[in-house]
Amino acid sequence: MRLKRESPDPLYAQLKDLLRTEIETGHYRVNDRLPSERELADHYQVSRITVRQALLDMAREGTVYTRVGKGTFVAEPKIDQPLRAVTGFSQDVQMRGSRPASRVLEARVIPAAPDVAAALRIVPNVEVVLLSRLRLADDIPLAIETAYLPFSLCPTLLSHNFAVESLYNVLQNDLGYTLWQAEQTIEAGLATAHEIDLLAMTPPAAVLKMVRLTFIKDSVPIEYVFSIYRGDRYKFHSTLQPSVTGQPA
Amino acid sequence: MRLKRESPDPLYAQLKDLLRTEIETGHYRVNDRLPSERELADHYQVSRITVRQALLDMAREGTVYTRVGKGTFVAEPKIDQPLRAVTGFSQDVQMRGSRPASRVLEARVIPAAPDVAAALRIVPNVEVVLLSRLRLADDIPLAIETAYLPFSLCPTLLSHNFAVESLYNVLQNDLGYTLWQAEQTIEAGLATAHEIDLLAMTPPAAVLKMVRLTFIKDSVPIEYVFSIYRGDRYKFHSTLQPSVTGQPA
DNA sequence: GGTCCTAAGTGGTCTATACCAGTTATAACA
DNA sequence: TGTTATAACTGGTATAGACCACTTAGGACC
Numbered sequence A, B: 001m002r003l004k005r006e007s008p009d010p011l012y013a014q015l016k017d018l019l020r021t022e023i024e025t026g027h028y029r030v031n032d033r034l035p036s037e038r039e040l041a042d043h044y045q046v047s048r049i050t051v052r053q054a055l056l057d058m059a060r061e062g063t064v065y066t067r068v069g070k071g072t073f074v075a076e077p078k079i080d081q082p083l084r085a086v087t088g089f090s091q092d093v094q095m096r097g098s099r100p101a102s103r104v105l106e107a108r109v110i111p112a113a114p115d116v117a118a119a120l121r122i123v124p125n126v127e128v129v130l131l132s133r134l135r136l137a138d139d140i141p142l143a144i145e146t147a148y149l150p151f152s153l154c155p156t157l158l159s160h161n162f163a164v165e166s167l168y169n170v171l172q173n174d175l176g177y178t179l180w181q182a183e184q185t186i187e188a189g190l191a192t193a194h195e196i197d198l199l200a201m202t203p204p205a206a207v208l209k210m211v212r213l214t215f216i217k218d219s220v221p222i223e224y225v226f227s228i229y230r231g232d233r234y235k236f237h238s239t240l241q242p243s244v245t246g247q248p249a
Numbered sequence C: 001g002g003t004c005c006t007a008a009g010t011g012g013t014c015t016a017t018a019c020c021a022g023t024t025a026t027a028a029c030a
Numbered sequence D: 001t002g003t004t005a006t007a008a009c010t011g012g013t014a015t016a017g018a019c020c021a022c023t024t025a026g027g028a029c030c
Helices: A010-023 A038-043 A048-061 A090-096 A114-120 A167-174 A193-201 B012-022 B037-044 B048-061 B091-094 B114-120 B167-174 B191-198
Strands: A062-066 A072-073 A102-111 A125-135 A140-150 A181-192 A206-216 A221-228 A235-240 B064-068 B071-074 B100-111 B125-139 B140-150 B177-190 B208-218 B220-230 B236-238
Touching: A010 A048, A010 B177, A038 A048, A048 A062, A048 B100, A090 A102, A090 A125, A090 A140, A102 A181, A114 A125, A114 A140, A140 A193, A167 A181, A167 A221, A181 B177, A206 B208, B012 B037, B012 B048, B037 B048, B048 B064, B048 B167, B091 B100, B091 B140, B114 B125, B114 B140, B114 B191, B140 B191, B167 B177, B167 B220
Parallel strands: none
Antiparallel strands: A062 A072, A102 A125, A125 A140, A140 A221, A181 A206, A181 B208, A181 B236, A206 A221, A206 B177, A235 B177, B064 B071, B100 B125, B125 B140, B140 B220, B177 B208, B208 B220
């Protein structure tokens, strides 16, 4: 297995993919020690800095952990993507071993309300795409998601069937956008009667309310989404790092 | 202003502190462009890699953002520490511009229940320190925090007054522990009658429930804490990165 | 067999340098 | 004056090498 020097992907990224695949396919198991940086550099004919960059990224992602004088080890798998990476609902649910499904509640072009316009940095009443879905895991309602996207950035969006397609996939693969970053808040609240009905809950019921603003390159907002998750069936996981990166808190 | 070569702190960490201070004291404002990497390397008499490491860390922390061909810019301040860094309650509240306070509900040594023992990786019924506090912001109850810590790791802990002292400060500064990492889950739930009473809420009421396991070096768990936050007064903020670090998602 | 010391190995930090793709300013030309 | 090409600048990637502190294995000595 070699790294492709002519590939547009940086060598360190290729090495990450390689090592990640080896871990995922069971060649290394949790707490197994990986070859040393110098061994990997030798084996893949790259410099040690290139190996370090790959391993540092993987350590930051939680895939491996490093110990001075001992080596680099495979970390326990962690399911914390909802709080660290721009991922969609389907990916989250699959990662938890469930089968995702969706039902479109509403999909149309509307004039942007002032709060939506402000978030998306457009003029009020400019057209936005409204996409509202009920999200299910193993056929059980889990979340309601209401997304607003600037019509000018994705005029063909509603030609897709979002009962079966992933919004993020379409934005990235069909429309060629690169999702760059997102801002997100999470809070708790009581479910409205409408939400209780849709999510098949018993009142009174608590829900996690999430608001996310997703950006493409150059900090252009492309999606403003409100999500309501059942409090009894959904929780967020995260790994916290030291307060000062590179040094323990 | 120079970097101290004899300091035990790495040069890149010192440079981060320096630049962060300059940003915080208003020398640079949001969206101001920082000097180029080559200029900073010249000015501080370090190699460019050292500058890059400082800036990369700061970009990852959200303090700055970089644009190929244009430079490095000061980012909008973000309050997302609760989800990315091991920080305590007081720090969070202060960061939001409020005055934190605490009231100790319970502080004693007890035998560890099985779930607590399992989390802290100790034998059931071994002694743990129980520290339960009502947390307030601007004199308004905001959260209930119940922490369990292995007695063997901090036998003198309860000699401190946690109505005024920060647990994390004591662990780090008095007992010399380095908080390394934490695992955390967040979910929504309905408040119990006891919680409603303590937090002065009106039933029915939704709360954010957080469970955190904090580690010191070598993945040794030192704190297992259950927190209940008022849903109407507390929300978590986070910045999400691309799914694949170093490349947009 | 136990203890201590040294050498070899580990990750972490740093210098010096080079090349690439993207951006911007400047110079040349119509 | 407007357009185009080029040079200088930007961050991103990579090589080669060196030194540091920590860890571990092996050898010498008791």
